[in-house]
Amino acid sequence: MTSRPASERRxxxxxxxxxxxxxxxxSRLARGSHASVVVLTRGTARPRPAVPPNVQMLTxxxxxxxxxxxxSSDAATLREHITDIVHCVADTTFNxxxxxxxxxxxxxxxxxxxxxxxxxxxxxxxCFSTVYVAGRTTGCFAEQDVGGADGFVNSxxxxxxxxxxxxxxxxxxxxxxxxxxxxxxxxxxTGEVTGLNAIHxxxxxxxxxxxxxxxxxxxxxxxxxxxxxxxxxxxxxFEHEFSPGATCHLCAGAAGSATLGALLDxxxxxxxxxxxxxxxxxxxxxxxxxxxxxxxxxxSVEEAGNQVLLQATRAVQAxxxxxAYPKVFDNRHAGVVLARAGIAAPNVLEYYDxxxxxxxxxxxxxxx
Amino acid sequence: MTRVGIDALTYxxxxxxxxxxxxxxxxxxxxxxxxxxxxxFERARVAESESHVDMAMHAVxxxxxETDTSPDEINLVLYAGALTSSSTMxxxxxxAGSVLRLRDFMDFFKYPVSQLQSELxxxxxxxxxxxxxxxxxxxxxxxxxxxxxxxxxxxHTVLCxxxxxxxxxxxxxVVYNLVSDGACAMLMRREPKRNRIVATxxxxxxxxxxxxxxxxxxxxxxxPTARTVIEDTLRKAGVTLDDIxxxxxxxxxxxxxEILLGLIGCPREKLFSANIGRVGHTIxxxxxxxxxxxxxxxxxxxxDLLLLFTFGYxxxxxxxxLEH
Ligand SMILES: NC(=O)c1ccc[n+]([C@@H]2O[C@H](COP(=O)([O-])OP(=O)(O)OC[C@H]3O[C@@H](n4cnc5c(N)ncnc54)[C@H](OP(=O)(O)O)[C@@H]3O)[C@@H](O)[C@H]2O)c1
Numbered sequence: 296m297t298s299r300p301a302s303e304r305r306x307x308x309x310x311x312x313x314x315x316x317x318x319x320x321x322s323r324l325a326r327g328s329h330a331s332v333v334v335l336t337r338g339t340a341r342p343r344p345a346v347p348p349n350v351q352m353l354t355x356x357x358x359x360x361x362x363x364x365x366x367s368s369d370a371a372t373l374r375e376h377i378t379d380i381v382h383c384v385a386d387t388t389f390n391x392x393x394x395x396x397x398x399x400x401x402x403x404x405x406x407x408x409x410x411x412x413x414x415x416x417x418x419x420x421x422c423f424s425t426v427y428v429a430g431r432t433t434g435c436f437a438e439q440d441v442g443g444a445d446g447f448v449n450s451x452x453x454x455x456x457x458x459x460x461x462x463x464x465x466x467x468x469x470x471x472x473x474x475x476x477x478x479x480x481x482x483x484x485t486g487e488v489t490g491l492n493a494i495h496x497x498x499x500x501x502x503x504x505x506x507x508x509x510x511x512x513x514x515x516x517x518x519x520x521x522x523x524x525x526x527x528x529x530x531x532x533f534e535h536e537f538s539p540g541a542t543c544h545l546c547a548g549a550a551g552s553a554t555l556g557a558l559l560d561x562x563x564x565x566x567x568x569x570x571x572x573x574x575x576x577x578x579x580x581x582x583x584x585x586x587x588x589x590x591x592x593x594x595s596v597e598e599a600g601n602q603v604l605l606q607a608t609r610a611v612q613a614x615x616x617x618x619a620y621p622k623v624f625d626n627r628h629a630g631v632v633l634a635r636a637g638i639a640a641p642n643v644l645e646y647y648d649x650x651x652x653x654x655x656x657x658x659x660x661x662x663x
Numbered sequence: 664m665t666r667v668g669i670d671a672l673t674y675x676x677x678x679x680x681x682x683x684x685x686x687x688x689x690x691x692x693x694x695x696x697x698x699x700x701x702x703x704f705e706r707a708r709v710a711e712s713e714s715h716v717d718m719a720m721h722a723v724x725x726x727x728x729e730t731d732t733s734p735d736e737i738n739l740v741l742y743a744g745a746l747t748s749s750s751t752m753x754x755x756x757x758x759a760g761s762v763l764r765l766r767d768f769m770d771f772f773k774y775p776v777s778q779l780q781s782e783l784x785x786x787x788x789x790x791x792x793x794x795x796x797x798x799x800x801x802x803x804x805x806x807x808x809x810x811x812x813x814x815x816x817x818x819h820t821v822l823c824x825x826x827x828x829x830x831x832x833x834x835x836x837v838v839y840n841l842v843s844d845g846a847c848a849m850l851m852r853r854e855p856k857r858n859r860i861v862a863t864x865x866x867x868x869x870x871x872x873x874x875x876x877x878x879x880x881x882x883x884x885x886x887p888t889a890r891t892v893i894e895d896t897l898r899k900a901g902v903t904l905d906d907i908x909x910x911x912x913x914x915x916x917x918x919x920x921e922i923l924l925g926l927i928g929c930p931r932e933k934l935f936s937a938n939i940g941r942v943g944h945t946i947x948x949x950x951x952x953x954x955x956x957x958x959x960x961x962x963x964x965x966x967d968l969l970l971l972f973t974f975g976y977x978x979x980x981x982x983x984x985l986e987h
Contacts, residue, residue, distance in 0.1 A: 507883040577868040579887040588925025595918050598701055599839050603879045
């Protein structure tokens with residue numbers, strides 16, 4: 296790898312640049328730096344956000360190996376110009392069969408790393424991960440900690456932890472930083488949700504009165520972040536404080552988190568506020584229960600073969616079980632660096648109401 | 664403060680007790696017998712020729728005779744039932760799909776409680792029917808009996824009776840529970856020998872009145888509200904779960920009780936569960952059948968605090984704490 300001549304523009308490859316985080320990052324990268332941005336995705340049904348002129352869209356698949364299934368000359372040209380890689384591609388569905396999750400998150404990342412090794416002008420690379428590589432660990436989980444000692448709650452967490460191992464290995468040769476995100480819940484300014492995840496599905500089930508219980512503890516902290524913070528913080532770290540070999544937690548931390556009980560209360564309050572008629576449905580706040588009780592309920596639904604409740608429990612199960620392993624993410628390293636730039640995650644209760652409002656008023660994105 | 668309680672109680676269960684596989688063979692289950700077996704059921708009690716009033720009369724006759732009570736002593740009869748049946752007609756044979764066999768509009772005015780008063784010669788008793796609360800109706804009659812005994816000095820003995828039977832040919836499986844026919848009868852008095860009522864509590868959520876179309880929502884609604892109702896009853900009684908010696912259940916599935924016990928943090932050993940498998944879920948009388956059997960088995964001692972909880976369509980969650 297050699298440095299690019301100062302006169303040349305940067306070319307930033309953003310894999311997964313149309314996703315929840317990727318789309319926000321692409322617009323910041325395209326706006327903020329004198330760079331060309333190349334976005335690589337499979338181009339599936341997801342509606343494409345308006346693309347700035349200095350952004351080029353490529354259709355490829357990281358599961359196809361280091362050329363991503365591109366024409367070999369296109370891949371070579373890309374390798375020639377790339378100076379930065381922001382790797383956002385992931386299969387973010389929590390309950391995929393492990394082999395499928397690995398295909399995108401581990402083998403797909405290996406392909407991107409193999410591609411990166413061939414980029415002669417590569418200066419830096421960011422790989423996005425999740426703080427939930429912590430898995431079933433409880434208590435404090437720090438940036439230098441490697442997760443999974445107590446196992447994982449779902450295949451997503453496990454595959455991302457395996458991805459980190461692969462990335463850490465590649466750090467010996469490549470200038471890579473790992474950015475571990477907490478769960479993105481929506482935009483703190485507008486409440487808009489661009490990608491529905493298990494939390495939004497859980498909210499919808501609660502709204503429909505199909506969520507009788509959640510595992511966890513009333514006072515257990517739930518770490519959630521808004522997408523604008525995730526994009527702003529990771530963009531800042533990547534552009535201004537890039538530190539090869541670092542692992543950074545982009546999370547709310549203890550100060551920015553709320554208890555599970557408070558979040559459930561806020562949810563019920565918001566449902567009543569934004570759909571006054573909902574109150575008439577007399578839907579109770581879900582009970583917070585021990586994991587054993589929750590699992591017995593799930594097993595009973597499975598044995599009863601009740602399809603509606605089965606789908607409902609499956610939709611949240613893979614995420615909900617994480618609530619039974621309360622933990623706090625220590626973001627000492629990233630937190631200090633970001634604080635210097637005046638960037639901090641807001642407390643979730645400052646904007647949570649807006650997110651629930653968006654879900655209710657937009658009917659979880661199905662209403663125009 | 665005057666104490667009111669359940670001085671004596673009896674019950675009646677039909678003799679016919681088909682097993683789950685027999686019911687399955689008869690086409691009387693919605694799903695496979697194995698699912699209900701996994702949830703803790705073994706057999707149901709199924710009335711053959713007896714109507715719900717017949718069963719109620721059996722229970723009351725036994726009660727009067729066991730306690731050597733003269734029919735004249737009864738001042739008030741409260742007759743509870745889940746299926747809105749004001750009719751006293753025999754249910755067999757019923758036209759397909761119908762619950763009542765009405766020959767005439769006037770049949771609506773044939774009241775079970777009046778028939779019972781007449782046939783058992785309870786001539787000093789005024790009567791009332793209590794229904795529209797599913798399996799929680801008997802709890803309401805106990806609650807109202809207590810209120811009457813506290814409010815009206817000339818009422819000394821209240822007979823609470825509850826009886827229900829499913830129509831012939833109806834599925835015995837309702838929301839993953841095995842439903843039985845049966846009846847119970849109780850004498851309620853001031854300064855009772857046993858079973859003093861410490862607290863009662865009921866929550867109604869009429870939003871779920873259309874039970875048939877809201878089955879999934881009802882299953883989901885059951886648990887969190889059951890927990891708050893139990894907790895609120897304990898609070899009213901001024902006790903905690905630790906003080907409760909036995910939980911005397913309604914005989915919905917053992918599985919759902921295990922989940923509910925998990926929700927309220929109650930050890931499994933406190934649940935009197937012996938009857939769930941062998942009796943099934945009688946609409947009318949579970950908790951009181953169980954109370955009687957637990958007492959007969961020598962499990963209850965004077966002063967023991969008992970928690971009784973039930974749930975009925977409507978939706979109604981009802982709970983009481985008794986001091987045995
Ligand atoms: N969102 C969160 O709450 C959260 C939390 C913690 C960590 N993270 C991490 O942050 C990163 C971004 O997450 P996100 O929420 O933005 O993900 P996302 O919304 O699911 O988007 C995934 C992106 O990857 C693309 N993609 C998926 N499979 C691909 C493949 N095989 N080849 C090429 N492109 C593919 C998708 O576009 P196509 O479908 O068109 O290919 C899309 O652009 C991921 O590493 C994720 O693990 C996210």
